[in-house]
Every structure is written in structure tokens, then in C-alpha cells.
Amino acid sequence: GENVEQHPSTLSVQEGDSAVIKCTYSDSASNYFPWYKQELGKRPQLIIDIRSNVGEKKDQRIAVTLNKTAKHFSLHITETQPEDSAVYFCAASTPRTGGGADGLTFGKGTHLIIQP
Amino acid sequence: DTGVSQNPRHKITKRGQNVTFRCDPISEHNRLYWYRQTLGQGPEFLTYFQNEAQLEKSRLLSDRFSAERPKGSFSTLEIQRTEQGDSAMYLCASSLGQSSYNSPLHFGNGTRLTVT
Numbered sequence: 451g452e453n454v455e456q457h458p459s460t461l462s463v464q465e466g467d468s469a470v471i472k473c474t475y476s477d478s479a480s481n482y483f484p485w486y487k488q489e490l491g492k493r494p495q496l497i498i499d500i501r502s503n504v505g506e507k508k509d510q511r512i513a514v515t516l517n518k519t520a521k522h523f524s525l526h527i528t529e530t531q532p533e534d535s536a537v538y539f540c541a542a543s544t545p546r547t548g549g550g551a552d553g554l555t556f557g558k559g560t561h562l563i564i565q566p
Numbered sequence: 567d568t569g570v571s572q573n574p575r576h577k578i579t580k581r582g583q584n585v586t587f588r589c590d591p592i593s594e595h596n597r598l599y600w601y602r603q604t605l606g607q608g609p610e611f612l613t614y615f616q617n618e619a620q621l622e623k624s625r626l627l628s629d630r631f632s633a634e635r636p637k638g639s640f641s642t643l644e645i646q647r648t649e650q651g652d653s654a655m656y657l658c659a660s661s662l663g664q665s666s667y668n669s670p671l672h673f674g675n676g677t678r679l680t681v682t
Contacts, residue, residue, distance in 0.1 A: 456608075484670055493570075493657070493673040494609065539608045545665060553599050553622075554671060556608030 452477040452544050456557025464565050469530055471560045473540035474522040482543040483516060483523045484554065489536045497538075498525070527562075535564045568592060570674035572658050578680045579648055586644045587677040591660030598641050599671060600633055601657040602626065609657055609673075615641060648681045655679075 453476040463469045475483075484499035500507045500514045500523065507514050513526040527534055541554035571590040579585050591598050596617050601609035612631070614622045617638040627633075630648075635641040645652055655676040663669040 454608075482665075486673075493675045496670050496672070499670055541608070543665075553601075553611040553614055554609075555611070558606070559608050 452480055452542055452555040454540060454542050454555050454557045456540050456560060458560060459558065460561045460563070462563040462565055463530055465530055465532060467530055469527045469534070469562055471525045471538055471540070471562070472522060473524070473557050475542040476521065477542070477544050478518075478521065480542040480544045483514070484541050484543075485514060485525050486539045486541065487536045488539065488559075494539060530564050532564050532566060535562060537561050570658055570660050570672055572674035572677050574677055575675065576678045576680075578682065581648060581650060581681055583648055584644065584646045585648060585679060586642055587656055589641045589643070589658030589674060591639070591641070591658070592662075592672055595660035595662045595672075596638070597661045597663070597669075598635055599659045600641070600643050601659065603655040603657055603676070612643075645679075648679075650681045653679055653681045
């Protein structure tokens with residue numbers, strides 16, 4: 451099955467600086483890569499996603515890049531703010547035949563700490 | 567809030583007892599997933615329903631676990647003879663359509679289970 455590795459496990463940056471979180475996946479058939487933000491005690495919330503037919507996607511201060519050849523994708527947050535502090539999870543979805551689940555395989559998460 | 571709703575939010579039970587959790591997906595979402603999340607880890611896939619049909623179960627889902635979605639709307643997850651290793655956050659997610667590629671997963675706030 452799919453395996454997703456995420457680095458770093460903890461990332462501390464100064465407010466206003468950029469943060470980059472990297473993920474690799476194992477299954478070349480995976481075609482959908484979302485990023486979720488989870489604050490303590492709350493649900494994972496989708497912040498951005500990218501599909502395999504696109505190399506980069508931006509939404510205000512957040513961007514995601516995908517390198518299908520290398521099987522890795524990254525989350526970039528610019529001009530970080532205190533409210534960006536949370537755990538971020540990358541995930542990969544592999545299409546299935548026969549009606550099986552194409553549920554997400556998650557990385558272990560990155561605890562992003564924004565230092566004031 | 568018309569998001570995914572899970573009940574109860576917290577459950578404390580003694581080892582050996584049975585517990586049941588409920589998930590109400592976003593209205594009209596035909597796809598429903600159960601995940602388990604332990605501290606410091608990303609969510610792990612447990613099982614998946616498309617409408618009322620349970621189409622896939624993870625190897626993580628032992629015989630003590632059973633899930634249902636009788637009318638294709640809400641779902642229940644039952645754990646029989648709970649063990650301390652079952653302590654975790656149980657997350658439900660739903661989506662609409664044929665695949666994650668076309669419709670992202672929306673998570674509930676989860677049910678936190680503590681087995682003493």
C-alpha cells in the first residue's frame with residue numbers, strides 16, 4: 451500500500467518567516483495530495499490540495515508543489531503568523547478499481563511553531 | 567454548523583466493555599470513512615462506506631471492531647471488549663462523488679476514547 455513520509459516532525463520559525471514542510475510518497479499511482487491543518491483538540495481541516503495533473507498551486511500565503519517524478523510534494527507558508535501554529539499533515543490518495551476506498555494515507559505530521 | 571458531527575466527543579470506559587460511536591456525515595455525502603488517530607500520529611484508515619455498502623476494511627480493524635451505515639446516512643463504529651490499546655481519537659470523514667480526487671474529505675471533531 452501507499453506510504454507517506456513527512457519531514458520535519460517539528461518546525462520552529464520566526465513570525466514573518468517562511469515555513470516549508472516536505473512529504474514523499476511511494477505509490478506512483480497516487481493522484482491527489484491534500485494538506486490538513488489540525489489545531490489541538492480540533493478536527494483536521496483541509497487547507498490546500500493538489501492533483502497530479504498540476505505542478506504547483508497557490509492560495510494567498512500557502513502554496514503546494516508536486517514533483518511526480520521524484521514522488522514528493524511540499525507545503526510552503528509565507529509571512530507566517532501566530533495563528534499558523536498547528537500540526538500539519540500531508541496525505542496521498544491512490545485511485546482504486548472495483549469500488550474500493552481511495553482513502554487518504556497520512557504522514558505523521560509536522561508541529562509548526564511560530565515564534566513571536 | 568452543517569459539517570460532520572460525531573458523538574460522543576469523549577468516552578471513558580473500562581477494559582472489556584463495549585463502546586459505540588456515531589457519525590453523522592454532511593448531508594448527501596455518499597462516502598464515509600472512519601480513521602483512528604493516536605497521539606503524535608497522522609490519522610490511520612479503518613474502513614470505508616459508499617452509501618450503505620462497506621467496501622473496504624483496513625488490517626487495523628480487528629474482529630472486535632464493527633461498523634455499519636444502515637441507511638446510507640449516519641454510521642456507527644462499535645468496539646467490543648475494549649483494550650487499552652484502543653485508546654485513541656476516532657475520526658469520521660465524509661465526501662461526495664466518486665473519488666477523493668474530485669471531492670475532498672471533510673472530517674468531524676472526533677470521539678476521544680480512553681480505556682482504563
